[in-house]
Each structure stands twice: as structure tokens, then as C-alpha cells.
Amino acid sequence: SLLSRSMQIRESMTSQFNSEQELEKERQKWTEMESEWINLTDELRIDIESQRQHAEKLEMELQQERKYIEELDDALHRAVLGHARFVEHYVELQEKYEHLYESHRRIMETITDVKRASSKARAKGSGARYAKAFAAELSATRTQEKRDRKS
Numbered sequence: 001s002l003l004s005r006s007m008q009i010r011e012s013m014t015s016q017f018n019s020e021q022e023l024e025k026e027r028q029k030w031t032e033m034e035s036e037w038i039n040l041t042d043e044l045r046i047d048i049e050s051q052r053q054h055a056e057k058l059e060m061e062l063q064q065e066r067k068y069i070e071e072l073d074d075a076l077h078r079a080v081l082g083h084a085r086f087v088e089h090y091v092e093l094q095e096k097y098e099h100l101y102e103s104h105r106r107i108m109e110t111i112t113d114v115k116r117a118s119s120k121a122r123a124k125g126s127g128a129r130y131a132k133a134f135a136a137e138l139s140a141t142r143t144q145e146k147r148d149r150k151s
Contacts, residue, residue, distance in 0.1 A: 103148070110141050 114137055
């Protein structure tokens with residue numbers, strides 16, 4: 001009986017010892033897991049902060065690009081308006097050119113008619129007729145020019 005008690009005590013001590021060892025092992029596992037979780041949460045905080053900073057940087061770049069786009073749109077708008085003014089001015093100049101060209105053509109026709117009339121008058125030997133024809137031609141030309149200016 002003494003021997004049996006001694007064995008029981010020894011077994012209980014061994015089981016307690018094993019339990020304590022297992023308990024210690026379990027504590028160590030939990031401590032390691034807790035450390036891993038702490039490390040993981042720290043890494044996540046760092047990643048979150050990095051992502052936040054990156055997002056802020058991208059937001060600032062986006063705002064800057066929007067500002068540039070607005071400036072470019074404004075510059076383009078002003079350029080288009082300036083080009084439109086150039087086109088309008090060109091159209092006005094073209095109209096003036098056409099008017100001057102037509103006036104020049106009429107003047108040249110008149111000069112040709114006067115030269116023809118003068119050569120006819122010279123051929124016939126009538127200087128007075130030439131002068132009258134020339135005066136009539138000038139009068140008709142002046143009248144035509146006055147009409148053109150009014151319209």
C-alpha cells in the first residue's frame with residue numbers, strides 16, 4: 001500500500017509536471033501568436049499609412065491636372081476666338097480686295113475705251129470730237145463710281 005501510494009504520488013506529480021509543461025508550452029504558443037498578431041497589425045498600420053499618403057499624393061496630382069486642364073481649355077478658347085477674329089478680318093479684306101479688283105477692272109476697261117476712242121478720233125483727224133468723247137466717258141465713269149459708293 002505504501003508502494004502504491006508512492007506510485008500514485010509520483011504519477012500525479014508527473015502528470016502535474018507534464019500539465020505544467022504543456023501549460024507552459026501553450027502559453028508560449030499564445031505569446032508567439034500574440035507577437036505575430038502585433039507584428040501583423042503594425043505592418044498593416046504602416047501599409048495603411050503608406051496607402052493614405054499615396055492616395056493624398058494622387059489626389060493632389062489630380063487636382064493639379066484639373067487646374068492644368070482648365071488653363072489649357074481657357075487658352076484653347078482664347079486661341080479659337082483669336083482665330084475666329086483672324087478669319088473675320090480675312091473675309092473683310094477679301095471683300096475689300098474683290099471690290100478694289102472690280103474697281104481696277106472697270107478703270108482699266110475705261111482706259112482701254114478711252115484709248116480706243118482717242119485712236120479713232122486721231123484717225124479721223126477730229127481732236128474736238130475726241131475731247132467730247134473723252135469728257136463723256138469721264139462723266140459716265142464718275143457717275144458709275146458715285147453709284148458704286150452709295151451701294
